[in-house]
Amino acid sequence: MRTRLKFTKQGYVKFVGHLDTIRMFQRAIRVARLPISYSQGFNPHAKVFFALPLSVGVGSCGEYMDMLTDTDIHVEEAVATLNTILPEGIKIVEASVIKEGTPSLMSLVTAADYRITFEKNQLTPEQIEGAKKRLDASELVVLKKGKKKTKEVDIKPLIHHVEIKEEDGTIFEVRIAAGSMENLNVDLLLKSLLQVELEGMVYTIEREELYATTEEGHLKPLSEVGAENA
Amino acid sequence: MTILSDHILKQVDKPARYIGGEINAYNKELSQIDIRFAFAFPDVYEVGMSHLGMQILYHFLNRREDTFCERVFSPWVDMEKIMREKQMPLFSLETHSPIKDFDFVGFTLQYEMSYTNILNMLDLAGIPLLSKDRKEDDPIIVAGGPCAYNPEPLAPFIDFFYIGEGELAYDEILDLYKAYKQEGRTRTEFLEALLEIEGMYVPCFYEEVYKEDGTILEKKPLHPKAKTKIRKLIMPDMDDVYYPTTQVIPWIQAVHDRVTLEMFRGCLRGCRFCQAGMIYRPVREKSKDVLLGYAEKLLASTGYEEISLASLSTSDYKDLEPFANELVELCEKECVNISLPSLRIDAFSVDLMQKVQEVRKSSLTFAPEAGTQRMRDVINKNITEEEILRGCDLAFNGGWNRVKLYFMLGLPGETPEDVVGIANLAESIVNTYYNIDKSKRQGALQLVVSTSCFVPKAFTPFQWEPQDTCESFIEKHVMLKRAISSKQIKYNHHDAKTSVLEAVIARGDRRVAGLIYEAFKLGCTFDSWSEHFDGEKWNEAARLSNVDFAFYANRRREYDEVFPWDHIDIGVTKNFLIRESKKAHEAVTTPQCREKCSGCGASKFNKGVCYEN
Numbered sequence: 001m002r003t004r005l006k007f008t009k010q011g012y013v014k015f016v017g018h019l020d021t022i023r024m025f026q027r028a029i030r031v032a033r034l035p036i037s038y039s040q041g042f043n044p045h046a047k048v049f050f051a052l053p054l055s056v057g058v059g060s061c062g063e064y065m066d067m068l069t070d071t072d073i074h075v076e077e078a079v080a081t082l083n084t085i086l087p088e089g090i091k092i093v094e095a096s097v098i099k100e101g102t103p104s105l106m107s108l109v110t111a112a113d114y115r116i117t118f119e120k121n122q123l124t125p126e127q128i129e130g131a132k133k134r135l136d137a138s139e140l141v142v143l144k145k146g147k148k149k150t151k152e153v154d155i156k157p158l159i160h161h162v163e164i165k166e167e168d169g170t171i172f173e174v175r176i177a178a179g180s181m182e183n184l185n186v187d188l189l190l191k192s193l194l195q196v197e198l199e200g201m202v203y204t205i206e207r208e209e210l211y212a213t214t215e216e217g218h219l220k221p222l223s224e225v226g227a228e229n230a
Numbered sequence: 231m232t233i234l235s236d237h238i239l240k241q242v243d244k245p246a247r248y249i250g251g252e253i254n255a256y257n258k259e260l261s262q263i264d265i266r267f268a269f270a271f272p273d274v275y276e277v278g279m280s281h282l283g284m285q286i287l288y289h290f291l292n293r294r295e296d297t298f299c300e301r302v303f304s305p306w307v308d309m310e311k312i313m314r315e316k317q318m319p320l321f322s323l324e325t326h327s328p329i330k331d332f333d334f335v336g337f338t339l340q341y342e343m344s345y346t347n348i349l350n351m352l353d354l355a356g357i358p359l360l361s362k363d364r365k366e367d368d369p370i371i372v373a374g375g376p377c378a379y380n381p382e383p384l385a386p387f388i389d390f391f392y393i394g395e396g397e398l399a400y401d402e403i404l405d406l407y408k409a410y411k412q413e414g415r416t417r418t419e420f421l422e423a424l425l426e427i428e429g430m431y432v433p434c435f436y437e438e439v440y441k442e443d444g445t446i447l448e449k450k451p452l453h454p455k456a457k458t459k460i461r462k463l464i465m466p467d468m469d470d471v472y473y474p475t476t477q478v479i480p481w482i483q484a485v486h487d488r489v490t491l492e493m494f495r496g497c498l499r500g501c502r503f504c505q506a507g508m509i510y511r512p513v514r515e516k517s518k519d520v521l522l523g524y525a526e527k528l529l530a531s532t533g534y535e536e537i538s539l540a541s542l543s544t545s546d547y548k549d550l551e552p553f554a555n556e557l558v559e560l561c562e563k564e565c566v567n568i569s570l571p572s573l574r575i576d577a578f579s580v581d582l583m584q585k586v587q588e589v590r591k592s593s594l595t596f597a598p599e600a601g602t603q604r605m606r607d608v609i610n611k612n613i614t615e616e617e618i619l620r621g622c623d624l625a626f627n628g629g630w631n632r633v634k635l636y637f638m639l640g641l642p643g644e645t646p647e648d649v650v651g652i653a654n655l656a657e658s659i660v661n662t663y664y665n666i667d668k669s670k671r672q673g674a675l676q677l678v679v680s681t682s683c684f685v686p687k688a689f690t691p692f693q694w695e696p697q698d699t700c701e702s703f704i705e706k707h708v709m710l711k712r713a714i715s716s717k718q719i720k721y722n723h724h725d726a727k728t729s730v731l732e733a734v735i736a737r738g739d740r741r742v743a744g745l746i747y748e749a750f751k752l753g754c755t756f757d758s759w760s761e762h763f764d765g766e767k768w769n770e771a772a773r774l775s776n777v778d779f780a781f782y783a784n785r786r787r788e789y790d791e792v793f794p795w796d797h798i799d800i801g802v803t804k805n806f807l808i809r810e811s812k813k814a815h816e817a818v819t820t821p822q823c824r825e826k827c828s829g830c831g832a833s834k835f836n837k838g839v840c841y842e843n
Binding site: 012020023027029030031057086088089202204 | 234236237239240245246248249250251252253255257479481482483530531532533534535565
């Protein structure tokens, strides 16, 4: 059975790297004694699959993983047990059984929502105005360092939507391309919009949702894709 | 409370080292707590988290409702730099509180080269480095672990040393502390009270007096209650001793990232260079069923995919065969790998290894320690060349083709023949491999020979021996390298410079504390990490502190010399060590405890292997 879990990664645990997070989940699942499936081969590993790695230091309230079990599990019970084992900051908030044959999470992801919060006085009004202007322009060209040479790339097509808000600081709510096909790095986006070096700046990034593209070309949260009861 | 910000964590390598909150870590409401204990491991997180003693004491102390034991490790150099820039104090992992706010800070002393890290941690915490400078609101600094058996090089920095096994007296100490705290008694009154608890050494109540030639005249008690002998504490019954049924699972992969099952304490063998083999006597085993029960619980509570057996010599476990069979059965059911360190290479071991590693053959590791039979007899490593080669033959026939061999250079009385003997033994192993049927060989043989530099340790029959000089070690490295001809053999050796310092500190007295202090002030930390070790600074520290390395490392001691650690009683007597030292000089071996009792003195604890029959 394939079960999709949506979980958070907030607080200090956001400083745990992607691979370490996977390992932690594999152990938590064993502690919960769920009948997790194993791969074949020299080093059998528990079959858990994540949608998209989260950079170290980035929080999230919308992470996804699929877990394969040899036998059917009671989803609500499994989630309740796992939540007692998982460390503070990681909590499963949604779970659903996924239909056989649904493409892997990794291949489904096409876009992500991020919320970036700069503390007060980190950005000047000119920088924010500049960012707004660049968003209105028809292209946003950045220099991307490749293995051999640096080339110019227009990242505008990778930006679905950006909203800049002034609250207790400056907040960027962005929806951008994400996944194995096309991916826009959040720091690269911020750097090119604000034209600043981010090192030393005080800001936080939180991922809020991951999306797949439907046949009709719409974005749909991963939790709504392939669910048996959907 | 929180002093650790996102902004700082973003700037350091492996920030998960500092956050705490792992699966199975404790969190307690501070308002409900009477005693705050910081367990301090003076090295980086992933090294400290591999340490079994920390896992045991962490859970042991936290089983008390009135006590909250938190962990603290040495911050890595990048983090330390930021902490110093921002004047951020050393903090605990569980609640990120300043270490200075704790009642106790307990350091574990696992290796001498971690000592500058202890001073650095105290300094980062804002705690005075010297015990005499600490005020009423500073934590009590306690230290334990194997290196505490020669406490003197740290005596000025530590308020009291705990000599022996932690499970025995911590409850008594914490109860006493709690009562004293409630009654508003002073720090000195508490330390005085510790003088009456067996196993506790409070160095400020003693003075070291020296002779004109620089050796020790006596360790003079300065307090009427200060005992002249401090006897180590050991657990009577290993089946009743507290053992955690869970382990904190490190965020980042630790050096040893698995369930660790402690099979027994002590060692039967009596290798003459080995301190652990003496200080943990007598051998006390846990019974098979108790061990299997722990294995099951630990695997269930951690989700680990690997279990490792911990002891000084796994093959000497009395019920090894039935235990191993049942453990293999349990682990197969749970899809868990078994790792088997410290095995002797005999038919049973090879068979067992085959059982636990059905698919992939890891490399075969063992430690003949010396290259010639004479030298192995000197050190009382009771294994013959024939046994080694037969063991290798069995393993090669069983499909292994990678072997790691550990040796020591600079053992007492070592001759050039003994050094070249290491190469000869390695070449014989190569021949053994190519003598087996080609169809059974798994490709080319990979043989790694590693040598460390012998460091004479306190409480061993070699405690009177001079260490080789640095130059001599380097000559021997070259000699051995030249003697190895097969291209299948790869040779590694440890750095001689750190070994010299280890020897200075391992048999150091209170004056060596000055050396450590100066080295720390010159910026030495992480000395056990070769990329951080700075020999020049240590030489400078030696000049500043007037410590002559040769006096401590290269001098032969007389049997009647007073040693800095003579006031510690490990059970094993000095007379036994002298007998062993003399036998070593004649290359005569001593049988292991189960074969024949040699009257080492450990029987006075009335327990363990001494009373097996």
